[in-house]
Amino acid sequence: MAHTHIASFNVVQAAQLGEAPSIAPNAIIKNCSFGRYTEVGEQARLTDSVLDDYSYLERGCDVMSTDIGKFSNIAAMVRINPGFHPMERPTLHHFTYRRAKYGFASEDDASFFAWRQRQRVTIGHDTWIGHGVVIMPGVTIGNGAVIGSNAVVTKDVPAYAIAAGAPAKVLRQRFTKSIASAIESTAWWDWDHATLAERLEDFNDLRRFLSRYAE
Structure with a gap:
């Protein structure tokens, strides 16, 4: 599926969503x-990231170097892949890599920022990230996972798990393994818009949905 790439923008939010992304005028991309x-x-800010089909970010989110799957629901004030200070160095302060800002060099430490970009976060399809969550660098959130409000996620969260707390821990699974596997087998997030519209009512009943579309 082709994506729309934006280096910078001045896009007004649409009343109804469509092929082009709807972006608040004061967001930074x-x-x-x-x-x-x-x-x-x-007031959201996104850098070096992918927001796939039907996914959305509410106000005040700050996202860096992250791949977000389809149909992801990301609540307000979520921070994904925040800046990570080098704890193994004698100092935590960023003058060691933001060198130009402090007059220590003509250029910043490119290797440090390249390392940061490699610590990408991956968020699967149909996830729900609650208000105020922080997801640390390098974490993977599986399909269908739920992260409770204000959680700090430092480790991977399995598909269809519900996790909460600081640091976040898995509380339980949303479904049994067999039901989760059946949902995965439908790969419904890859259906086209017309198919979604045609099957919309089936999403209201899990048993009916799986009986019709699970493999």
């Missing part, structure tokens, strides 16, 4: 790609 029916809320 740098080197990101957007799928169809995507939405970015007020």
